[in-house]
Amino acid sequence: MSWVLAAYAVTAVALLGYMLHLRAARSAALRDLERGG
Amino acid sequence: MTPQSFAVVVSVVAGVAWLLWLTSKFDSRIATARWPGALALALVPLWLALVVYYAPLEEAQGIFQKIFYVHIPAIIPMYTGFALCAVGGALYLRTRDERWDHLAVASAEVGVLFCTLMLVVGPIWAKPVWGHWWVWDLRLTSTLMLWFIYVAYLFLRTFAFGSDTARTFTAVYGIAGTAAIPFVYYAVKIAAGSTMHPSNPASESGGLPPEMGRTVAIGMVAFIWIFAWLVAKRLELASLQARALVASRIGSA
Secondary structure (H helix, E strand, O other): OHHHHHHHHHHHHHHHHHHHHHHHHHHHHHHHHHHHO | OOHHHHHHHHHHHHHHHHHHHHHHOHHHHHHHHHHHHHHHHHHHHHHHHHHHHHOOOEOOOEHHHHHHHHHHHHHHHHHHHHHHHHHHHHHHHHHOOHHHHHHHHHHHHHHHHHHHHHHHHHHHHHHHHHOOOOOOOHHHHHHHHHHHHHHHHHHHHHHOOOOHHHHHHHHHHHHHHOOHHHHHHOHHHHHOOOOOOOOOHHHHHHHOOHHHHHHHHHHHHHHHHHHHHHHHHHHHHHHHHHHHHHHHHHHHO
């Protein structure tokens, strides 16, 4: 059972982690845009 | 073609068509990205419920076979991402429009994410079933090579950000990289019995019990729309970064 949970947990962490990374990078890009503009 | 396969094919075609439509007039169409996101959010709980309550336990592997429902759905977004990277690269070479270059990078990055998931989840399944985390057979090794090809693509992009030469070179590289896809897909047939990896799930799914087939198909459709949504969000980021770069150049001039 723990192998199965590990597989699903890894998937959830990877997808959520990537979404959070995109959100953080978007905020940083918006800040850069405000500074540059 | 079974109804499950039909649903998966329709989702792939619709997802790719939507991404191309979105990229062609990105600024006025990015608001539509909420729909793939909403669809994926609705499908994920359904898929998980089917995995837990609906799909039967497989006789030989028992509970470990449940990993099948998360390993297999990652395949289509991986291949779609790498194929779209080539399409974006080709359209960039033809039009020199930066938006197609953004599509190529976004697709490659999300494709690598799903390829990484396959390469991590696969060994978690293999260890209790095969007794090994990894075997250097043709399917696993060629998938690892595919992962390296597109990780190298992303490194190239990172180190040469904003350069037109880098865009042109990586567009050609992305197109050439797709040559590895058929090799990986048919690796099991090429290996002809010398591999421990099961044959291609697309051709195998017809032999699955209907409950398993429906569960994995819902998982595939959910992952396709997660992929489309992530590519759209990555496209938005690339567009913002490009605008920030232009603004900083104007500001410093």
